[in-house]
Amino acid sequence: MINRQNRYSTQQGWQQPLDARYTDMDGPQTWVLVFASRVLEDNAEFWQQLTSAFPNSLITGCSSAGEIFQDEVYDDSAVLSVVQFADTQLRCFAEPVTMQSGYATGESLAKQLAAAEDALQGVFVLSEGLQINGTDLAQGLSDGLPKIIITGGLAGDGVDFGHTWVLVDGRPRSGYVTALGFYGDKVQIGYGSQGGWDIFGPQRLVTAAKDNQLFELDGRPALELYKSYLGELAQGLPASGLLFPIAILNEGEEPITRTVLAVDEATQSLTFAGDIPQGKRVQLMRANFEHLINGAEDAAQAVLDSYRGVLTQEANYLVIAVSCIGRKLILKERIDEETEVTLERFPSNTSQIGFYSYGELSPQVFAQNSLQCQLHNQTMTLTLISEISA
Template identity: 35%
Template structure:
């Protein structure tokens, strides 16, 4: 295919492309390859076995920074698409990019991986970091804490965890190369770049607030001295209109961390009927206050408006030449079902159709909070908006 000339698109700095097996690439690749061009890729799992389109992308952008990961479905400019590759490209003129990646073979090595990323990205003029990691082998809280230890406290961090059905269909793109059990990140350096992030939920609290009196990592053993399962089932059972047979994605926990105004959501992965322990999708420190939440399809969609409103409170939304990275929790799909396509469309409408948008469904969302350091969230939609002044 013939590349588009720079003269044809002199003022344009962002672009989105799609690939599917039936029609190939949606448009020619822009002739934007440079050290300061970022290419973000979200792809359906099967493209690890169909390397041709990813090879073509890498060949078209040999100098650019290419990062991304697998996901069950992708988002592109308001559309939700299965079996597809979604690509967002942003070309910078006055911003330097630095790419880093590190292996994350297990939960126990996540903090070291984060520290390795931070060491590679650290710079006096670093303004923001976009990060993705394997959602199966990564303990995301440890990864993010390790990353932040190496960086100034005012650096904005956003990203998410690749989702998949198993180790075999979860993978990363690190500098354009397909890798498993890795984390990858790109740093934005200079005074002309902005990385703005915002999150939205759409959940309501039910039941009484309890104290997590015994925990270990992701496992919640006791609430207020009782078996966690007993308290959890008792509170869920009080929610009129839902039964215990409903998916646990309807009933995540909110965790109030000390010193943070914002509460962090944790999905319930499993409940051990024998021990009474609850396994969560992220860490839960001992001693924090916990409360059960629930939602409806419409409330989840209201969470998109919440994220857009928060974005507007942080920046004046540009009309064009910005790239939005939308990372939504895989658990939200379990609630929305056939309405999942409405979430991507609402985000695109709220940001404005002049802003290019790509996205994925993740095993966890990473975002700097309004009142503290970056956190790993579940059951939210997180939007990162990247642009150059």
Template identity: 35%
Template structure:
């Protein structure tokens, strides 16, 4: 497996980070960038002319990861050539299906199953219920096939997100990439670095991923009870102190990222399901915990390779981590780079949701507030 990378920004234009002359031999290209740049037809045309035969997968983010750094308002391109691995892609438009579950069910039904070793998903981030998407994806797939990837992001947490397959990014698309054959070894890990605090509460009123009440108390009143005086705006408090849903796996919790609040009905929109009856607690973190967790995710993602180094890492971190890290955001990526080594290619973006198994031999799940990493190594 060979990897080359380049990036574009308005001031400097294109910068070649690595050049192996892949050109027409590239089979897969990841394009991650800001919402305006992934929609730029001229830039996409330049990527297409450089890699005329590749499947080009596009996703927007709230920050772009490449060459061990986080950048803003850039377009980052990672081109791949496989020696013995086959890939197949497909795209589903949200307007063409019933709901988020149906999107996943269509992908898992249409993707070829024979020899499928891994499925990557890059989805619209603000018009989809990520939990229902995962349920649909798993409907027609073997549990042995890990699903990784993420939901597209945007700098403004309330604005549109964009994805595309062999076209500029547009709203409402979900992209699937199937990897086939025995020669591609894949690792994955998702680490959070958040800890619960405060009382455990039940979700007493919700509709899918819209939360109204905890213990029959409006969501903003609940936060005000515990955080009043620390925040003038309780909506901001939900963003800084997300909720963790208790799972069946010991002390593990699935974190849910807050996206928006509707003052008319008192509903808080989250990136994944908030099921009635579930037990939740507020979660908190700090800069050091998030940086340490990112490094742990990198180390864990390399476990399948033993002493060999992966060929590539795709990193999907959550926009919610940015609110805590702020000026320390590059340190999170430096923690990942330290684990991988400076010479290993990595790319990714900050998202509205991350997709990976919660632990080895478990089903894939939608995560929030995590660093989620997929690593690839082709054996030739």
């Protein structure tokens, strides 16, 4: 596996020209992965350069709330990873999605991925970040591919929560999900997802909810109660809600974190990136700087624990980091610390690329003997990809 990175800034253009060093990698076994600020959506020249350089490769990517390049975090930029596989086959499928069609979309993508004759080893998914129920999408994918590692994330739009997109045929399109499948026995994949947020306040019972819309906690209007915790920060909703996610408590398991995507004053409800099951108990969460950074390091360790191959200094590795926008808002000038601790855990010949998202997709690390993909929020989620020699 050959892996080369590049970065684009709106002020200076490409860090390195898209010349023969990159274009000689173009081909059906090459994956071009791009995470870009939404400000680049209408930059026709940027997308033309990309598609012209890699006309025969599979190009996937999405809008971001911050771009990760090696151990640093950028804004208003694009990051690029060009991965050429020697023995791994790639297939990519795209489907439209709505808030109501997440399960059906995931199920349809799983069916298309499973139809190939080669052995499917893993899937990397990028999705519309706003008009989507990520829980349903993850469930549809997992039900169709119960024994396959599925990771990825939901596209971001900074703190604007206005408009997100994924790349379909190398061009930005809203309202879509893409799923890239890796086939063959040479590809090796590891995964890990951890948060590091602290739970506080009393447990509350979800007394009225439908899918990812929360109406009541302990019989009180959910938005009213939530605002009482936020105080003056309530004026900044939904963006300020990123600072106070909700933990869904599951007995004997790690809590599942959910982030607010929208509020509805008329119904006094909160809309989350994934389901809030009625009858469950929940608690608010808040940040602790050291715990968040430790959470990122724990995610890297989880990748090492799940990786089925042997890490060496001879092979090339790609780590894809999908971290939540809420973590970026909390850590601020310390944001590079979470990308530093993840990259440090892997061999020196590892490249890291990623983005800040509205949701992360990965199997639950602590779910023993299960690869069921789940939607996570407020986590650092990592995917390690490599290819063993023939």
